[in-house]
Amino acid sequence: MPIDNSKYNHLFVTEIDDIYNILLEEELVFLYDTVAISHHEKSFYKYNENIVKEYSRHHPILLTETIFNELRIEEDTEGRYEDFLRQFPLVIVLSEEDFPKMLAKIFSSSKHIFAKFRESAVICFQTFVDLSNSFSRKEDINDIMTEYHDFFDGKKNKGEYSLLWLSNILRWINPNLQIHFMGVDRDLYSIVYHCYFRHESFEKLLRRKAAKVEIMSTDSLLFGFAIQKSFSEETLKDLCTKYREENRKLLYKEVKSGIPSHHLLDKKITNDNFVLDSLESRIIVVY
Helix, strand or coil: CCCCHHHHCCCCECCHHHHHHHHHHCCEEEEECHHHHHHHHHHHHHHCCCHHHHHHCCCCEEEEHHHHHHHCHHHCCCCHHHHHHCCCCCEEEECHHHHHHHHCCCCCCHHHHHHHHHHHHHHHCCCCHHHHHHHHHCCCHHHHHHHHHHHHCCCCCHHHHHHHHHHHHHHHHCCCCEEEEEECCHHHHHHHHHHHCCCCCHHHHHHCCCCCEEEEEHHHHHHHHHHCCCCCHHHHHHHHHHHCCCCCCEEEEEEECCEECCCCEEECCCHHHHHHHHHCCCEEECC
């Protein structure tokens, strides 16, 4: 469902020119996943605290139209999502159909615009081999968009992949832009990791131009507060009670004698142990 700009222009930035100008001047943006927004909104509604705003500060929050539609804001009669998103100084919503318009701000010829758009689609959907190969043979933007929507009809993870696709477009718009994905479940982590951080060899990793991309979770956000000593131990424990899910496994590395392990662990950690291990530098939280 297309966004009704007249209805939400008080809440979101949706005009292409405005979005482009903002992104040119920005150094950091946050791509916010549906599950994370839902999780954080519930905590905000219950406790009136927003740790993502505490971290993101004045930097823009970006949503795709798919994320917007998944939130079903128009069905939210209590206006809870609007109240939550209103806490952020700047929220941008960009439709996937407008990705070529963003590229048109950089590339003058329609040939180059299409080539970069198709290239981004091929790269971002490479986990779906048949889909990616099909995109590579397309000769029209509308054909790619139609197949994209048809492919995800009734399938999960369209929102996560739409954010991945957006991130690739953003790197053309502003190559110096730092892009932080904000998620909660493992799907987003796996999708972004596969695109940006999975390499065939160590040598290939060193040769590859580093992408300014990070994947954040509620746990990694709280870990950041801990190592920066942003809050007292008591406050951190309180935030963990409000935001962490102890039954959700944590991706982390142990630190022994000051040396981080290369082994990635996937275990549940209680809130008390999470805070103490973070404050005493016994772990490094990955996601």
